[in-house]
Amino acid sequence: MSAAFPHPDPSIRPADRRVSARIGAIAESATLAVDAKAKALKAAGRPVIGFGAGEPDFPTPGYIVDAAVAACRDPKNHRYTPAGGLPELKAAIAAKTLRDSGWAVDASQVLVTNGGKQAIYEAFAAILDPGDEVVVPAPYWTTYPESIQLAGGVAVDVVADETTGYKVSVEQLEAARTENTKVLLFVSPSNPTGAVYTRAEVEAVGRWAAEHGLWVLTDEIYEHLVYGDAEFVSLPVAVPELAGKCIVVNGVAKTYAMTGWRVGWVIGPQDVIKAATNLQSHATSNVSNVAQVAALAAVSGDLTAVDEMKVAFDRRRKTIVRMLNEIAGVVCPEPEGAFYAYPSVKGLLDKEIRGRRAKSSAELAALILDEAEVAVVPGEAFGTPGYLRLSYALGDEDLVEGVSRLQRLLGEARD
Known part of the structure; x- marks a missing residue:
């Protein structure tokens, strides 16, 4: 349960408060933050594949x-x-x-x-x-x-x-x-x-x-x-x-x-x-x-262009779910709508992966970005730790390459 309006510290003089308690309590959008970091790394020359933003890769009709x-x-x-x-x-x-x-x-x-x-x-x-x-x-x-x-x-x-x-x-x-x-x-x-x-x-x-x-x-x-x-x-x-x-x-x-x-x-x-x-x-x-x-x-207008995009999303949906479920420790129900997969990664937490042990999905997402150059959003952002969100609204080749990287990295997990 989130708190209602936060109250400012009464011991601090109003003129000395730099940011209001109400606005200071707002968290940055985790999905946009992941997307921005992925784009910054790509701009710096790293071959990052981003599954963060919920944004179709198609141009506007x-x-x-x-x-x-x-x-x-x-x-x-x-x-x-x-x-x-x-x-x-x-x-x-x-x-x-x-x-x-x-x-x-x-x-x-x-x-x-x-x-x-x-x-x-x-x-x-x-x-x-x-x-x-x-x-x-x-x-x-x-x-x-x-x-x-x-x-x-x-x-x-x-x-x-x-x-x-x-x-x-x-x-x-x-x-x-x-x-x-x-x-x-x-x-x-x-x-x-x-x-x-x-x-x-x-x-x-x-x-x-x-x-x-x-x-x-x-x-x-x-x-x-x-x-x-x-x-x-x-x-x-x-x-x-x-x-x-x-x-x-x-x-x-x-x-x-x-x-x-x-x-x-x-x-x-x-x-x-x-x-x-x-x-x-x-x-x-x-x-x-x-x-x-x-x-x-x-x-x-009619929905012709929408239907064309939907065919691509459906194809990618089937691919990403199949590939994620091939990873030991990952459980990914088949999504029936939107363009997101939300796999449980609880089976990978505290496993050793390249000398590191992620104790949370947030730590696992950071490890994945560092070691596989794949950007995903941890479940903490959505109120349920132990999960990752991957948008499949990206090109087919990038999708397969990105999940293949996950398969290789997470396949190294050991007790």
């Missing part, structure tokens, strides 16, 4: 780029626009939501944000008061608990492991609920595990939340990246009685290979969206108009 180029030349995009988003983009997001998940919403229920991270923070900031608890299934994406704490809330972890495919049960959720519980965070497909809840599981979780009058914030950023027989199910569609207390966050980053364009959105009840829009009006004003026009082209 050409028709989206063309729309942005045209937008740059249109003088109307050189000026301020409504803080909550271009009206035509909000309408298109509402239409896309109906098309892709079956949830009918009005454009007035949409707030366009600077990426998914701003969407998540503003959603929590709009509904949380100090001390409100948010039930957070773990492993979780690194940004969730930090956004909750920054908004004044308290994250209450509910941990799942590889034995359940990293999915929590209603019984676990109920055990974590208290009189201070206000929100359930629900993510399927999941970052970092790739877990996808079945329709029956989504319905059970939704009914539990509705029964106890809880809010739900659900992150649907990976909605189109599901494989095999897995199915994406939108929570407010599966359990319609939740719609009045459900907030959906989403964006174009993963589906359309647009991580750098920074366009996300929040969908929810009109009063919550109005409050979050007011916050954004002071924090950033409008999202870049050029990026919004690009996002409009993305969500209004």
Whole structure:
């Protein structure tokens, strides 16, 4: 459980405090830190292969780029626009939501944000008061608990492991609920595990939340990246009685290979969206108009380019899981969504590898970077030590070479 707003040391004079206790308590994004270190080492000439960032290796589809180029030349995009988003983009997001998940919403229920991270923070900031608890299934994406704490809330972890495919049960959720519980965070497909809840599981979780009058914030950023027989199910569609207390966050980053364009959105009840829009009006004003026009082209177009990327991700998914499970001491369930593998490496901890013994997954990740020149993110970043996250959103050759390096290095582990 994370603490609520940290309080400053009263023995220190305010003028002598250099960084506020609230901001000082925020941890750096572990995934971005690993990615930055890998890129720095590559720039220095080392042949590092990075599995850190959740970023498709494909370029943004050409028709989206063309729309942005045209937008740059249109003088109307050189000026301020409504803080909550271009009206035509909000309408298109509402239409896309109906098309892709079956949830009918009005454009007035949409707030366009600077990426998914701003969407998540503003959603929590709009509904949380100090001390409100948010039930957070773990492993979780690194940004969730930090956004909750920054908004004044308290994250209450509910941990799942590889034995359940990293999915929590209603019984676990109920055990974590208290009189201070206000929100359930629900993510399927999941970052970092790739877990996808079945329709029956989504319905059970939704009914539990509705029964106890809880809010739900659900992150649907990976909605189109599901494989095999897995199915994406939108929570407010599966359990319609939740719609009045459900907030959906989403964006174009993963589906359309647009991580750098920074366009996300929040969908929810009109009063919550109005409050979050007011916050954004002071924090950033409008999202870049050029990026919004690009996002409009993305969500209004068909999913052909998305389907092509998905074929590649599915191929890489099968390869990385097979190769990881060939390593003694590694257990990697097959992810059904997103583009991450989340193997347990508990069987390798405290083993001798090239004269070193890693006692934690964080130490093992450091050893791997030093000895194999492969960058991975340790499970500590996701609330579950003993695991590693590897993104398979990189080229096939790099993927095979990177995991082959892991096989050679970790195959040397000895008691």
